[in-house]
Amino acid sequence: MANPALEIHPATTAIEKDDLVIPVIDFGPFFSGTPSDKHAVALSITNAFKTSGFLYLKAHGIPPSIVSRVFTSSSRFFSRPQSQKDSLGWTTPQSNREGISTLRGSAPDLKETLEIGREGVEGLPNHWPDHLDDEGKDFKETMLSFFETCKNLHRQIMSAIALGMNLPEHFFDDFVNEGDNNLRLLHYPAVRKEVFKDNPNQVRAGEHSDYGSVTLLFQDRHGGLQVRSPKGTFVDATPIADTIVVNAGDLLARWSNDTIRSTRHRVIQPPIPAGEGAADSDTYPSRYSIAYFCNPNNNKLIEALPGTYGEDMRIEKKYADITAGDYLVSRLTATI
Ligand SMILES: O=C(O)CCC(=O)C(=O)O
Numbered sequence: 001m002a003n004p005a006l007e008i009h010p011a012t013t014a015i016e017k018d019d020l021v022i023p024v025i026d027f028g029p030f031f032s033g034t035p036s037d038k039h040a041v042a043l044s045i046t047n048a049f050k051t052s053g054f055l056y057l058k059a060h061g062i063p064p065s066i067v068s069r070v071f072t073s074s075s076r077f078f079s080r081p082q083s084q085k086d087s088l089g090w091t092t093p094q095s096n097r098e099g100i101s102t103l104r105g106s107a108p109d110l111k112e113t114l115e116i117g118r119e120g121v122e123g124l125p126n127h128w129p130d131h132l133d134d135e136g137k138d139f140k141e142t143m144l145s146f147f148e149t150c151k152n153l154h155r156q157i158m159s160a161i162a163l164g165m166n167l168p169e170h171f172f173d174d175f176v177n178e179g180d181n182n183l184r185l186l187h188y189p190a191v192r193k194e195v196f197k198d199n200p201n202q203v204r205a206g207e208h209s210d211y212g213s214v215t216l217l218f219q220d221r222h223g224g225l226q227v228r229s230p231k232g233t234f235v236d237a238t239p240i241a242d243t244i245v246v247n248a249g250d251l252l253a254r255w256s257n258d259t260i261r262s263t264r265h266r267v268i269q270p271p272i273p274a275g276e277g278a279a280d281s282d283t284y285p286s287r288y289s290i291a292y293f294c295n296p297n298n299n300k301l302i303e304a305l306p307g308t309y310g311e312d313m314r315i316e317k318k319y320a321d322i323t324a325g326d327y328l329v330s331r332l333t334a335t336i
């Protein structure tokens with residue numbers, strides 16, 4: 001029998017609608033609490049991934065000043081002339097580095113993105129604006145440092161998942177130490193409200209699930225992110241200051257033999273805030289977000305985690321073993 005003390009969840013509910021429950025989880029006790037506090041946090045994180053696939057993480061250890069510096073750097077980058085941004089584009093699917101992409105089509109995503117991969121991978125260079133000016137140099141430094149910060153947080157979240165799944169705390173360490181992750185800066189430009197009125201299918205970012213282990217999503221205050229509920233509706237994942245939205249990706253779901261969920265989500269125009277006068281404006285404001293897509297090391301074989309299948313449980317492995325790199329390339333290639 002589980003120790004009842006471990007059932008206490010240091011989580012409050014942020015979102016509860018149409019059977020979708022997204023908790024706010026205080027990560028603090030995972031670092032500084034008693035072993036039983038730590039276990040309780042691990043269980044609440046794992047429980048969130050097994051139910052909605054989404055949570056808001058607070059007291060995650062990344063200072064707000066660092067996050068705000070990355071947002072500032074990102075918005076300055078996107079305000080550069082288009083010709084400079086174009087010169088930094090790249091297109092290999094292996095790298096998930098689509099560069100600057102402003103997609104066009106019947107109902108195009110209204111966004112531009114910059115992808116930053118692990119620095120120093122042979123044949124897959126990041127393209128930095130550091131040769132352009134001092135701001136470009138600062139951009140590179142800021143993003144490289146943030147990449148490492150997020151890489152560490154990924155390792156800690158994976159430790160929590162390990163404990164929450166009755167595995168040794170450091171089970172995943174050797175799976176995530178390389179940092180084969182992707183930092184995606186997103187800019188959704190200001191857009192006239194009639195664009196959405198005229199086309200009911202218009203979105204800022206189309207419905208999708210993420211591919212990797214987990215995604216760390218930093219959003220500004222505007223909102224627009226929506227998560228698909230078990231009832232099939234889209235529910236607002238309203239921004240909560242100083243939290244990170246963390247969601248499980250498809251590879252983690254596969255790794256967990258589908259005990260963890262990778263939930264679909266999208267970005268639409270922000271809800272109009274009451275009483276701010278914004279309702280009178282004919283445009284929606286621009287929105288910035290930062291998504292850090294975490295993955296296991298490319299060369300690691302991903303096979304169903306111990307405890308998620310077995311004759312005693314009468315549950316079989318649902319998926320063939322595959323390396324993380326092969327899985328991600330197959331997914332990225334399929335979307336081109
Ligand atoms: O911008 C956002 O809030 C979400 C972006 C996202 O889901 C993605 O890039 O995968």
Ligand SMILES: [Fe+2]
Binds near residue numbers: 208209210265
């Ligand atoms: Fe996403």
